[in-house]
Amino acid sequence: MKKIGKIILWSLLGLLLLFGAAIGVFFYKIKYGFPVSYETEKPVIEFPQSQAAILVFSKTTAFRHSESIEASLPVFTEIARRNGWFVYQTEEGGVFNEEQLKQFKAIIFNNSTGRVLNEAQQQALSQYVEAGGSLLGIHGAGDNSHHWPWYETHLLGTLFSHHSLNPHLQKTEVHLETAVDPTLARQLPSSWVHEDEWYVFFSQPKDVQVVSYINGDKIIPNGNLLWMRDKNFGMGPYHPVAWYRTVGKGKTFYTSMGHSQKVWQNAAFVRLVENALQWSIQ
Numbered sequence: 001m002k003k004i005g006k007i008i009l010w011s012l013l014g015l016l017l018l019f020g021a022a023i024g025v026f027f028y029k030i031k032y033g034f035p036v037s038y039e040t041e042k043p044v045i046e047f048p049q050s051q052a053a054i055l056v057f058s059k060t061t062a063f064r065h066s067e068s069i070e071a072s073l074p075v076f077t078e079i080a081r082r083n084g085w086f087v088y089q090t091e092e093g094g095v096f097n098e099e100q101l102k103q104f105k106a107i108i109f110n111n112s113t114g115r116v117l118n119e120a121q122q123q124a125l126s127q128y129v130e131a132g133g134s135l136l137g138i139h140g141a142g143d144n145s146h147h148w149p150w151y152e153t154h155l156l157g158t159l160f161s162h163h164s165l166n167p168h169l170q171k172t173e174v175h176l177e178t179a180v181d182p183t184l185a186r187q188l189p190s191s192w193v194h195e196d197e198w199y200v201f202f203s204q205p206k207d208v209q210v211v212s213y214i215n216g217d218k219i220i221p222n223g224n225l226l227w228m229r230d231k232n233f234g235m236g237p238y239h240p241v242a243w244y245r246t247v248g249k250g251k252t253f254y255t256s257m258g259h260s261q262k263v264w265q266n267a268a269f270v271r272l273v274e275n276a277l278q279w280s281i282q
């Protein structure tokens, strides 16, 4: 009986240890990302000679905005049709090689989250941008799951802190900056109402031109720490939600809007994305 008691005790201890280790691994993975497989096979793409090509990349290895991604794809197809562009949509990283990237006028990280490219692919992308290419990011493309300093510096210029949580989606007015590049402002009203999960960054984005902003005092920006009511950090009332910059000979554009499928029915938001594409390939 004594022996059985010992066996049970050790078994329980073992289980407890395994459980603790599993919890530890789980939180480590939440912070640093889940194991990722990198696709390295070059896809076969027939690039039409006379059309500008756009790459829409929606691979996720961290949080997946399934509904937004799904709703965005026909919108990108439609934007491409309107502008006479060729659009290649993929969730596989094999296309991130020097030879194929240079055939694209713009690359969109469409709610792409987590570590999605291996080192060689990251390097191909950063070199593509610095040599004159364009990189655009939508919403989740700017969260803190990417762990890639070049990307964080040149696409975001700041670091993600948290997002609105209570309430999660909030309506507020988005204002267009007055001194914005005319292509980016084309056919946009000076302000419009937009509902989103609002991202809060640790500071104002550095070395960028702001395209649009919200009044940070008019949203409830509390994030995961619900008991902190004014956790808006360095953004304050002037709270940029879209911005751009040049990087070497290339350009980047980022908007923190784009959480839900509904944004793809918001004419002003779609216009902003279309403008950003037109600006990036001109």
Ligand SMILES: [Zn+2]
Pocket: 065, 139, 140, 197, 258, 259
């Ligand atoms: Zn989101």
